[in-house]
Amino acid sequence: MRVIGLMSGTSYDAVDAAAAELRLDGDTLALKPLGMVSAPYDGGLREALAAALPPTAVPLAEVCRLDTRIGQAFAAAAVRADRELCGGRAELVVSHGQTVYHWAEDGRVHGTLQLGQPAWIAEATGLPVVADLRARDVAAGGQGAPLVSLVDLLWLWGRPGTPVALNIGGIANLTAPDGTAFDTGPGCALLDAAAREFSGGRLAYDAGGALAARGLPYRPLLDRLLAEPYYALEPPKTTGKELFHAGYLRAAGLDGLSAPDALATLTLLTARTVAEAVRSVGATEVIASGGGTRNPVLVRELGHQLPGIPLRTSDELGLPAPAKEAYAFAVLGFLTVHGLPGTDPRSTGARRPSVLGSVTPGRDGLRLPPAQRGVPVRLVVEA
Structure with missing residues (x-):
């Protein structure tokens, strides 16, 4: 068919x-x-x-x-x-x-x-x-x-080890071979919101991670964002832009930050929360897909957060x-x-x-x- x-x-x-x-x-x-x-x-x-x-x-x-x-x-x-x-x-x-x-x-x-x-x-x-x-x-x-x-689960059946399918869209989610699956938190949602916020609506997203590549993470903002209670919930769990939106960012406090530093902080937030979720299910490899894989800065940071765990895209397994x-x-x-x-x-x-x-x-x-x-x-x- x-x-x-x-x-x-x-x-x-x-x-x-x-x-x-x-x-x-x-x-x-x-x-x-x-x-x-x-x-x-x-x-x-x-x-x-x-x-x-x-x-x-x-x-x-x-x-x-x-x-x-x-x-x-x-x-x-x-x-x-x-x-x-x-x-x-x-x-x-x-x-x-x-x-x-x-x-x-x-x-x-x-x-x-x-x-x-x-x-x-x-x-x-x-x-x-x-x-x-x-x-x-x-x-x-x-x-x-x-x-x-x-x-x-059907796609990764029989693959050795503990392969984890990861999708990085506006929200990131993963699936492990034992059936555990959940939204890890923001994928590109907060990155997109910050790009629009700092550009006055001119930019819809940080193309290629160009802004984030020029900035440095701001630890106080990162710590405030990592305190979000959602991350501590046990799976199954799901979230969306009902939580992670521009107002959420404003409440966290962007005053005084440059666009590059804000985007660098949010890129690290996504990579850190995804990596913690990946480790929590004992992954031996990660097969990623979604729009976030087209952000080389985010992919590189995710690799840094997952030392020793191979990170590849679904293209390698036949699905673009x-x-x-x-x-x-x-x-x-x-x-x-x-x-x-x-x-x-x-x-x-x-x-x-x-x-x-x-x-x-x-x-x-x-x-x-x-x-x-x-x-x-x-x-x-x-x-």
Whole structure:
């Protein structure tokens, strides 16, 4: 089955569309990557989305407008991916949507909201769409994140030692072979917030870590940030920009700091908290993906914080680092239409595994494949 996975993470800069050929062969799920296209949000939509994120209060009218405009942006990316990567022969679209709120309190997740109305995607592509994948795990008592943990467990199955899959997006998360999975804390979220803050909105992020490379970490600020109670919570746990946003930085105290010193401090914060999480699960190697892998200063600092533990990107194992999450959601949607669960309760804390998401029929109605009895235990990435 040719499947398109759509993803926009907590950096909310673009819609990534990855296409894959997926097939079940006994207890093995085979994935052949067909490529990725990335479609940046237009400036107006990105600004509207940024203005609507917590802790801002927004009217329902704005939520409706964003749901429509994000859905249309996802639809355009899906159409392009079908045309350019699948030759117009895609059979399914899987949309993560855009997370705008993750309701976490007292160690529990009570709800989660992703915008991007899937009807726009189904109408534009004519294909069935699996969307709203996180809510079922939350309803089953889980964290709803990291939702890619099942894919990581299948992908790393049989690899020697204790390999850890690490994704560095706006929020960083990891998955260990024993099923332990959790958000480690900020990935690029605070880096992006500081870049916008110091540039008056001119910069969306610290491209290539250029600002951080010119600065020195400021120990008092680092110590204040490391005192955040989230880091001491036991997994499973999840967080988001509801906690780590520009206001959080202002409260921590940026007065008097230069942009380079602030970015150097925040880069060290991300590297330090990720490294502590990696060590806590006994990792023998780290396989990283996500936008943070394109920041050489952050990657270098993470390497310094993990002496003796090899750090490589998912590209080396066949999954392009910028596209890995989009491929992972393609897998989760594929499991859904085959009636198979897309969660591991060890990772999310749910009471039971769940078949994820809701399905919007395509132009020709809905014809689901026969439900599968066997649950895959490994994921093989084919060249």
